Amino acid sequence: MVKVEDIKKEAKRILKEGKVKYIIGYKKSTNGLMSVPAFIESPEDVENLIWDPTCVYNLTRFLVDEKRRKAREKNPDERPVGIVVKGCDSRAIIVLLQEKFINRENIYVLGISCETTGVLDEKKLLKKLNGKKAEKVEYDEKDNFIITTLDGKSKVPADEILAERCLECRANFPVINDILFGEKVDRKLDNRFKSLEKIESLSKEKRWGFWKEQLDKCIRCYACRSVCPMCYCDECVVDTINFAVTADTTAEEKAQRIKWVEKSPTTSENFVYHFVRAIHLAGRCIDCGECERVCPMDIPLRFLNKKMEKEAKELFDYDAGFDPDQPSLVSCFKDEDPEDFIR
Amino acid sequence: MEKILTKKSFSKWVKKLESYKIYAPVKNDDLWNYEIIDIPESIQPDYPNTVLSPKKIIFPQREIFLEFKASNEEGLEVKEILPEERPAIIFGVRPCDARALTLTDNVFKGDFEDPYYWKRRNQTILIGLTCNIPPSFDCFCLSVGGSPHSKDGLDILMTDLEDKYYIESLTKKGNQLINLAKDCFEEPKVMDKKDLEKIQANSEIQIKRQIKDIKKIPKKLKGMFDTPFWDKESLSCIQCGICTYLCPTCHCFDINDEVASSAPLKGKRVRTWDNCQFPDFTMHSSGHNPRPDKASRLRQRILHKFQYFVELYENFQCVGCGRCISKCPVGIDIIEVLDKVRDYGL
Numbered sequence: 001m002v003k004v005e006d007i008k009k010e011a012k013r014i015l016k017e018g019k020v021k022y023i024i025g026y027k028k029s030t031n032g033l034m035s036v037p038a039f040i041e042s043p044e045d046v047e048n049l050i051w052d053p054t055c056v057y058n059l060t061r062f063l064v065d066e067k068r069r070k071a072r073e074k075n076p077d078e079r080p081v082g083i084v085v086k087g088c089d090s091r092a093i094i095v096l097l098q099e100k101f102i103n104r105e106n107i108y109v110l111g112i113s114c115e116t117t118g119v120l121d122e123k124k125l126l127k128k129l130n131g132k133k134a135e136k137v138e139y140d141e142k143d144n145f146i147i148t149t150l151d152g153k154s155k156v157p158a159d160e161i162l163a164e165r166c167l168e169c170r171a172n173f174p175v176i177n178d179i180l181f182g183e184k185v186d187r188k189l190d191n192r193f194k195s196l197e198k199i200e201s202l203s204k205e206k207r208w209g210f211w212k213e214q215l216d217k218c219i220r221c222y223a224c225r226s227v228c229p230m231c232y233c234d235e236c237v238v239d240t241i242n243f244a245v246t247a248d249t250t251a252e253e254k255a256q257r258i259k260w261v262e263k264s265p266t267t268s269e270n271f272v273y274h275f276v277r278a279i280h281l282a283g284r285c286i287d288c289g290e291c292e293r294v295c296p297m298d299i300p301l302r303f304l305n306k307k308m309e310k311e312a313k314e315l316f317d318y319d320a321g322f323d324p325d326q327p328s329l330v331s332c333f334k335d336e337d338p339e340d341f342i343r
Numbered sequence: 344m345e346k347i348l349t350k351k352s353f354s355k356w357v358k359k360l361e362s363y364k365i366y367a368p369v370k371n372d373d374l375w376n377y378e379i380i381d382i383p384e385s386i387q388p389d390y391p392n393t394v395l396s397p398k399k400i401i402f403p404q405r406e407i408f409l410e411f412k413a414s415n416e417e418g419l420e421v422k423e424i425l426p427e428e429r430p431a432i433i434f435g436v437r438p439c440d441a442r443a444l445t446l447t448d449n450v451f452k453g454d455f456e457d458p459y460y461w462k463r464r465n466q467t468i469l470i471g472l473t474c475n476i477p478p479s480f481d482c483f484c485l486s487v488g489g490s491p492h493s494k495d496g497l498d499i500l501m502t503d504l505e506d507k508y509y510i511e512s513l514t515k516k517g518n519q520l521i522n523l524a525k526d527c528f529e530e531p532k533v534m535d536k537k538d539l540e541k542i543q544a545n546s547e548i549q550i551k552r553q554i555k556d557i558k559k560i561p562k563k564l565k566g567m568f569d570t571p572f573w574d575k576e577s578l579s580c581i582q583c584g585i586c587t588y589l590c591p592t593c594h595c596f597d598i599n600d601e602v603a604s605s606a607p608l609k610g611k612r613v614r615t616w617d618n619c620q621f622p623d624f625t626m627h628s629s630g631h632n633p634r635p636d637k638a639s640r641l642r643q644r645i646l647h648k649f650q651y652f653v654e655l656y657e658n659f660q661c662v663g664c665g666r667c668i669s670k671c672p673v674g675i676d677i678i679e680v681l682d683k684v685r686d687y688g689l
Binding site: 029030031034035036037039057061062065123127131133219220221222223225226227239246247249254262263264265266290293294296297298 | 372373374391394395404405480481578579581582583584585588589597599601613615617618621622623628629630637668670672673674675676678679
C-alpha cells in the first residue's frame with residue numbers, strides 16, 4: 001500500500017536539495033472530499049500533499065503550461081519539474097516524450113502504482129450517496145471503498161464507484177518514473193474494450209441517433225480539449241485566432257482566413273469539433289478519461305477515444321504510451337500495414 | 344397577492360396555462376436542465392441546480408439576427424429575424440437565477456436596448472421556488488445580496504409547504520396567471536403564513552458557504568491588477584469555458600456571419616455566447632493579445648464580477664449559485680479566491 005508519508009519525504013528531499021523547481025501533485029479541495037492539483041514550491045508546503053482515491057487528475061496537462069511559461073521567460077529556471085503520476089498519467093508522459101514535446105531531463109517523475117485499485121468517479125459517488133455529501137473515501141485493500149458521510153460509514157464495492165477507465169486499466173503501474181511508490185501488481189483484464197460492446201452492437205442508424213443526441217448537448221466550453229495533455233496545439237482548429245497574423249498581413253488575407261468550424265453549437269459544428277479531436281487523438285490517447293470527467297453536459301467522450309484506440313490496435317497493432325522510442329502512429333508506416341481500405 | 348395552492352390543484356392550474364410555452368427542470372440521465380415540457384404533474388422541491396440556468400432561454404447560446412443573400416436588384420437582400428412571438432413560463436426558477444437576470448438586464452438596456460434579449464425577456468414569466476434545502480453544496484447567495492427565497496426578478500415565488508405551495512405573486516404578470524384559474528387557489532391562513540416564515544428563515548440557515556467581509560473586496564481588487572497573485576491563483580486553471588458559460592450572469596457574446604454559400608452569397612448573422620477564458624476572446628486583428636495568459640483571464644473574470652460591475656451597477660455580478668465551483672474541472676473555488684483577495688497583503 002502506498003503511504004503518503006513516503007511521497008512527502010521524497011518531495012521534501014528534492015525540494016530541499018533544489019533538484020526540482022516545483023512539484024505538481026495533489027492536495028485537498030475546499031469541498032473537503034475531492035483533490036485538486038497542487039503546485040508545491042517550498043519544503044514547508046509539502047505537508048499539503050495527499051494521495052487517495054480522489055486523486056483523479058492527469059497532472060501531465062500542466063507540463064504543457066510549464067513549457068509555454070518557460071518559453072516566455074528571459075532567464076528560465078532550467079531545473080526539472082517534479083510531477084506525481086499514476087500509471088495512466090505516466091503513459092501521457094511517454095507520448096509527450098515520443099512526440100518530443102517535452103524532454104526527459106525537464107521532468108522528475110514521482111510514479112505511484114494504483115496496485116489493486118484506482119480512482120473514484122465523483123459523479124458515480126454522488127449518485128450512490130443520493131445527494132449526500134461524502135467526507136472521506138478510503139480503500140480497504142479488499143476491493144471495497146469505505147465512505148464516510150455525516151450519517152456514518154458505509155462499504156461500497158470498488159467496482160461500483162471506480163472511474164470507468166480504471167475498470168479497463170492496463171497500466172496500473174507507472175511505465176516511467178524516477179522514484180516509485182507502491183508495488184507492481186498484475187491485474188486480470190478479460191476485454192480491454194468491453195465498454196464499447198454495447199454501442200458497437202447498435203445499428204448504424206441507432207448509433208447516429210445516439211451520437212446526435214449526445215453531441216447536441218455540447219455547449220462548446222472546450223473543457224475536454226483544455227484538460228487533455230495531448231491537446232497542446234498552439235492554435236486549435238476551432239479557435240478563431242490565427243498565429244500566422246503578423247504586422248504585414250493584409251486586411252484581405254485576414255478576411256480570407258478559413259473558418260473551419262462555426263462557433264454555433266449546432267449539430268454539424270459540434271460533430272466537426274468532436275470528430276476532429278477524436279481523430280487527432282488516435283494512437284495518442286492514453287485513456288486517462290479526463291475529457292469525460294470534466295464534461296459539464298455528461299457527454300460520454302471516452303467512447304470516441306476508446307474506439308480510436310481499438311482501431312489503432314486492430315489495424316496497426318499499435319498501443320499508445322508504453323515505449324518512448326516507438327515512432328508515433330500517424331507519422332510512421334510499416335510494410336505490413338494494412339492497405340485494403342485504399343481503393 | 345398571496346395564495347395557497349394545494350399540490351393536487353397544481354396540475355389543474357398548469358393546464359389552464361396551455362397557451363404558454365412551459366419550461367421546467369427536467370432530469371435527463373443524471374443531468375437537470377430547463378426544457379420545454381407538456382404539463383408538469385408537480386415540481387420536485389429538491390431538484391439540484393440545473394447545469395445551465397434559465398439564462399439559456401432568455402439569452403440563448405445561438406441567436407440568429409438576420410439572413411442575407413445576394414440579389415440582382417439590390418445587391419444584398421437582408422431579412423431581420425426576431426425571436427418567435429410566444430409567451431413563455433419558466434417553472435421552478437431558483438431565486439439566484441432570477442436575480443441573475445435582473446443583473447443582466449442592466450447590460451442589455453441603456454443607450455441601446457437589445458431587441459432580441461428584451462423580446463424574450465418581456466414575454467417570459469418567471470415562477471420561482473424557494474430553496475428549502477440548498478440545491479448545491481456550494482450555494483452562497485446570502486453573501487452576494489441574495490437569499491434562498493429572494494423575490495428579485497420573479498413574477499411568482501412558490502414555497503413548498505409539504506402538501507401545498509405558498510404562492511406569492513409579485514407582479515402584474517404573476518397576478519394574471521393566478522386569475523386565469525382562480526378556483527385552484529385558496530386564501531392563506533395565519534398558520535400558512537407562519538409556516539412560510541419558518542421555512543424561509545430555515546432556508547437561510549442551511550446556506551453553509553459564505554464570503555466574509557465581501558464589501559471590502561471591490562476596493563481591494565482595485566489595487567491588485569498588477570500583482571503576482573493572479574499568476575499563482577491561475578496555476579491550475581485549464582482555460583476551459585465552464586465557469587463562464589454555466590454562470591447565470593455572464594453575458595459576453597460574439598457576432599459572426601455564417602456563410603452557407605459564397606456564390607451566390609447566402610448566410611446568416613448570428614450571435615453566440617463568448618467566453619473571456621478563451622485565448623481568442625481579446626485577440627486583436629493585429630495579432631496582439633492584451634490578455635495573453637491565463638493569469639490575466641482569471642483576473643478578468645474576478646475583476647469584472649467584483650469590481651467593474653460594482654462600479655457600473657452597484658451590484659456584484661454574481662448571485663452565489665455555486666455552479667462555477669461545483670463544475671470547475673480543477674476545483675478552483677471563487678469563494679476561496681475572494682477570501683485570499685480580501686486577506687492579500689495583510
